[in-house]
Amino acid sequence: METEVSLELQRLSQQLQQSWKIVRTPRMKAILKIQDIACDAMRSYLRSEGFIELLPPIIGPVTDPGIRGAKQVTFDYYGREYKVMSSAILYKQAAMSGLGKIFFMSPNVRLEPIDSAFTGRHLVEFVQLDLEIAEATYFDAMSVAERLLCEAVNTVRDTCQSELEYLNRNLPRLTPPFKKLTYDETLEYLRVNGVKMRYGIEIPWDAEQLLSKLVGEPFFIIDYPRGARGFYDREDEKRPGILRDFDLIYPEGYGECASGAEREHRYEKVLARMKETGEDPRKYSWYLEMLREGIPPSAGFGIGIERLTRYLCGLEYVWEARLCPKLAGIHSP
Ligand code: AMP
Ligand code: MG
Numbered sequence: 274m275e276t277e278v279s280l281e282l283q284r285l286s287q288q289l290q291q292s293w294k295i296v297r298t299p300r301m302k303a304i305l306k307i308q309d310i311a312c313d314a315m316r317s318y319l320r321s322e323g324f325i326e327l328l329p330p331i332i333g334p335v336t337d338p339g340i341r342g343a344k345q346v347t348f349d350y351y352g353r354e355y356k357v358m359s360s361a362i363l364y365k366q367a368a369m370s371g372l373g374k375i376f377f378m379s380p381n382v383r384l385e386p387i388d389s390a391f392t393g394r395h396l397v398e399f400v401q402l403d404l405e406i407a408e409a410t411y412f413d414a415m416s417v418a419e420r421l422l423c424e425a426v427n428t429v430r431d432t433c434q435s436e437l438e439y440l441n442r443n444l445p446r447l448t449p450p451f452k453k454l455t456y457d458e459t460l461e462y463l464r465v466n467g468v469k470m471r472y473g474i475e476i477p478w479d480a481e482q483l484l485s486k487l488v489g490e491p492f493f494i495i496d497y498p499r500g501a502r503g504f505y506d507r508e509d510e511k512r513p514g515i516l517r518d519f520d521l522i523y524p525e526g527y528g529e530c531a532s533g534a535e536r537e538h539r540y541e542k543v544l545a546r547m548k549e550t551g552e553d554p555r556k557y558s559w560y561l562e563m564l565r566e567g568i569p570p571s572a573g574f575g576i577g578i579e580r581l582t583r584y585l586c587g588l589e590y591v592w593e594a595r596l597c598p599k600l601a602g603i604h605s606p
Contacts, residue, residue: 278387282602285390289605292597303436304594307429308582312378314428315402315421319376322417324404329377330364335556337362339503341475343383357382360575362505363560365405366536370568376404378578387602392478393590394528396579397599405573411507411517411535414572415493418521418531419449421576422491429585442587451521452492456501459484459494473498476520478528486526495519504546506534521574527584533574540564 295301316326334353336345337360346357358364361379368375379401389395402421406413426447429437437444454462460470466487468480476484476494484494497516499508506518518534537543543564547554554561582594592598597606 281391282387285600286603286605289592289598289600289603293606296596299439301593303433303439304582304586304588305596307433307436307440307585308578308594310433311425311429311581311585312402312578314424318421318424319374319404322374324374324376325372326376326378327368327372329358329361329379329403331358331380332356333358333364334558335363335560336360337503338550338552339505340383343385343389346382346384359383360401361403362503362575363557365403365573366505366538366560366568366571367563369405369407369571369573370563373407374404376402379403379575385601390600390602394478394580394583395601396591396595397601399580399591399595400578401575402578403573403575405571407569407571409535409570409572411495411519411533411572414533414535414574415451415453415495415519415521416449418519418533418574418576419451419491419493422521422530422581423447423449425581426585437586440586440588442585444585444587447491452488452490453495453519454492455496456494456498457496462487473500475501481522481528482526485522485524485528488522488524490524491521491530492524493519493521502534504543504550504552505536507537508542517572519574521576523580523584525584525587527580529577530580530584531574531576533572535572536570538564538568538570 332355334355336356336358340359345359347354358381360381361377381401382398385395385397430444463470463480497518499514499516502516506516509515509517520529521531523530544554579591579594583591
């Protein structure tokens with residue numbers, strides 16, 4: 274098994290050594306054109322809804338700890354340990370507290386486990402369109418997420434016919450609203466389809482892929498149990514143990530598109546949740562100080578640009594959606 278993995282890594286590694294050259298192919302040109310059009314459509318949509326785009330911070334003393342088995346990148350910053358952003362969640366809340374509706378095109382780095390190199394869905398370096406809305410519920414955030422995805426898909430359909438044809442991609446038109454399944458309903462749906470899963474954990478990649486194939490259209494999974502997510506997803510006061518959060522799932526087996534939530538922003542609650550999830554509050558001093566002073570309640574989500582491109586273009590591998598992609602365990606340009 275180990276030799277199989279290392280042979281597969283070697284093969285991928287050889288392929289990616291010349292990734293700087295792949296950009297010259299008509300295929301890559303079509304993919305990157307579609308990506309550009311999709312980003313432009315999403316930016317225009319968000320601006321028309323009153324969002325402001327900010328330049329994303331990419332280093333800081335702490336970053337998002339909720340990254341599912343991936344490791345953070347740490348480096349020496351003038352005698353202190355700093356992190357490269359695994360997501361800009363903490364900074365989104367700071368920005369939202371001043372500006373209301375904001376988004377970043379945020380570069381993220383996560384040292385994903387080696388076996389992620391073969392999922393077709395994981396990069397070590399990727400970009401999220403990461404947004405946050407003051408005074409919003411997670412239903413408000415889902416409504417923005419579904420309209421954002423529809424804008425990207427429908428604009429690409431309307432303006433990139435020749436590129437889609439070149440890629441042999443038949444991209445269906447989307448219309449909101451999307452279906453919502455609770456976490457409990459999702460587990461039951463999986464059970465009926467022969468997949469047993471322990472309650473309380475994130476949905477594993479293979480089960481998520483199966484769901485994404487079976488449901489047949491984009492849909493939300495909502496209301497994850499506490500313990501499956503980071504300390505910043507807000508618990509429902511009326512349903513203890515249930516978080517007011519969601520994932521948006523692509524159809525056709527492409528898996529997760531976006532994750533989002535209503536935020537826990539109350540100092541005491543966050544402190545308790547940090548302790549519960551094994552985070553050292555001392556590391557989060559600036560963030561906790563901000564919460565102690567008080568910020569508005571909010572909700573938001575992050576959507577991965579390369580995964581979106583993969584779906585739009587119908588690609589087998591997410592690494593085809595990036596110039597010089599970085600994959601776990603591979604030393605490429
Ligand atoms: P997360 O905070 O893990 O939910 O990530 C937010 C979004 O970023 C996901 O829904 C994906 O679209 C994207 N994403 C997360 N991790 C990766 C990765 N390793 N490679 C590519 N895209 C990712
Ligand atoms: Mg997620």
